[in-house]
Each structure stands twice: as structure tokens, then as C-alpha cells.
Amino acid sequence: MDLEIQQRVKDLTEKFGPENLVVVLGGAESEASGLSAETVAAGDPTYAGPLAGIALGLGVYHVVEPEIKDECDAAVYDEQCGMMEMVLDVDAIIEEVKNVREQFSQYNK
Numbered sequence: 001m002d003l004e005i006q007q008r009v010k011d012l013t014e015k016f017g018p019e020n021l022v023v024v025l026g027g028a029e030s031e032a033s034g035l036s037a038e039t040v041a042a043g044d045p046t047y048a049g050p051l052a053g054i055a056l057g058l059g060v061y062h063v064v065e066p067e068i069k070d071e072c073d074a075a076v077y078d079e080q081c082g083m084m085e086m087v088l089d090v091d092a093i094i095e096e097v098k099n100v101r102e103q104f105s106q107y108n109k
Contacts, residue, residue, distance in 0.1 A: 001036045006049040009040055013056050019107045023060040024068055025097065028088055033062055034096035041104035057106030062097045064090050 001009075013021060023040045027033040035045060037060040044051040061068045064085055069077060101108060 001039045001044075001049070003049045006039065006044060006051045009056070009058070010050050010054065013058065018056050018058055021058055021107070023058050025060065025062045027062070027093070028084070030089060030092040030096040033093050034100055036060075037062075037097045037100035038104065041100055041106075055104065057104065059105050059108040060097060060101055062093050064088070065094050065097065 009021075009023065023037075025033050025036050027036060038045050039049070039051055040056055040058045040060050042057075043053050043055045047053065063069070063081055069081075
């Protein structure tokens with residue numbers, strides 16, 4: 001997660017409160033998605049960005065997780081994410097983000 005996005009997440013958390021935010025990721029790899037999830041829940045693990053050492057505890061999901069997919073209009077989801085689901089290791093992504101969420105997120109929806 002780049003430094004600009006980290007700052008935006010931090011600012012939105014301060015403005016709206018962590019209990020009112022959910023981060024939805026769309027990364028193509030499980031490891032990258034896990035790092036992004038950890039950044040918004042436990043703080044930047046690289047200690048390089050605005051969230052270094054700041055555990056926001058935000059709820060975080062990947063767009064391919066059932067909790068998010070089921071909330072989307074099926075036609076729109078299929079158009080925007082259908083092809084992605086066919087080429088990604090969806091199970092690995094879900095497992096990685098879920099593990100981070102269960103370990104670090106305090107505000108799950």
C-alpha cells in the first residue's frame with residue numbers, strides 16, 4: 001500500500017472513526033493483499049509510511065470475499081470482477097486477508 005493511500009486511510013479514520021470504515025482491497029496476489037490488510041489493521045509492517053506503528057484495527061476484506069461479493073449487484077460484480085476471479089488464486093487471497101482480519105481487526109462488519 002503506497003504512502004499516499006496510507007495517509008488517506010489515516011485521515012478518513014480520524015474524520016469518521018474506525019468503527020465506521022471498512023477497507024475493501026482488490027490486489028491480485030494473496031501476499032500483497034495480506035500486507036495491505038495488515039497495514040490498515042495493525043500498522044505498516046515496513047515502518048515506512050504514515051501508518052507505521054499505528055494500529056487502526058480497521059475491518060478489511062478483499063472484493064472476492066463472499067461478505068463483499070454478496071453485497072454487490074451481481075451484474076456489476078461479474079462485469080468488473082468476473083474475469084479476475086477466473087485467473088486469481090481466490091482461496092489463497094481469502095485465507096490471507098481473513099487471517100489478518102481475525103488477528104488484527106477490531107471493527108469488523
